[in-house]
Amino acid sequence: xxxxxxxxxxxxxxxxxxxxxxxxxxxxxxxxxxxxxxxxxxxxxxxxxxxxxxxxxxxxxxxxxxxxxxxxxxxxxxxxxxxxxxxxxxxxxxxxxxxxxxxxxxxxxxxxxxxxxxxxxxxxxxxxxxxxxxxxxxxxxxxxxxxxxxxxxxxxxxxxxxxxxxxxxxxxxxxxxxxxxxxxxxxxxxxxxxxxxxxxxxxxxxxxxxxxxxxx
Numbered sequence: 305x306x307x308x309x310x311x312x313x314x315x316x317x318x319x320x321x322x323x324x325x326x327x328x329x330x331x332x333x334x335x336x337x338x339x340x341x342x343x344x345x346x347x348x349x350x351x352x353x354x355x356x357x358x359x360x361x362x363x364x365x366x367x368x369x370x371x372x373x374x375x376x377x378x379x380x381x382x383x384x385x386x387x388x389x390x391x392x393x394x395x396x397x398x399x400x401x402x403x404x405x406x407x408x409x410x411x412x413x414x415x416x417x418x419x420x421x422x423x424x425x426x427x428x429x430x431x432x433x434x435x436x437x438x439x440x441x442x443x444x445x446x447x448x449x450x451x452x453x454x455x456x457x458x459x460x461x462x463x464x465x466x467x468x469x470x471x472x473x474x475x476x477x478x479x480x481x482x483x484x485x486x487x488x489x490x491x492x493x494x495x496x497x498x499x500x501x502x503x504x505x506x507x508x509x510x511x512x513x514x515x516x517x518x519x520x
Contacts, residue, residue: 386455
């Protein structure tokens with residue numbers, strides 16, 4: 305599903321990634337752990353096509369994304385990758401339902417197709433009675449579930465999550481962690497999760513340890 309080969313990345317004189325090679329199978333839930341500054345988020349962003357490596361290749365479901373032009377890459381990202389961030393990144397002026405639909409609108413899908421899908425996802429995540437609420441009317445756990453629904457709207461092959469439970473209390477954190485496994489069971493999607501949460505890392509299929517830009 306995801307194959308990285310000899311990925312390096314520097315910012316100025318600081319080399320953050322020093323030759324990462326990695327393969328992740330379809331349907332795997334993989335955690336990436338390591339101390340601050342190890343290169344976890346940089347690696348996730350390269351895997352998610354949000355940044356480009358200095359050297360190496362990133363192949364996702366048979367497509368070498370490092371060879372794509374920007375416009376082609378944006379479309380690939382929109383259709384094949386879903387993102388969940390620590391602070392949910394919901395647009396405050398839109399309702400929960402509207403936030404979930406945005407990636408499908410960007411993909412220029414038909415509203416009659418994506419609106420029922422968005423409602424179905426929010427219902428699946430226990431938010432059927434919160435669809436018309438704006439982010440400031442939602443709890444932290446509810447906001448993060450809206451973000452998960454948004455990540456799922458285009459049926460992506462891969463969900464990439466960067467400290468997804470970092471801003472949640474212990475109850476909501478546990479609920480979100482279980483949600484990832486429930487979604488994998490239902491949709492067979494691949495999850496790559498950057499986390500400092502040892503309890504989450506311990507439950508994933510595989511844990512990748514980064515230190516000083518290398519897998520240890």
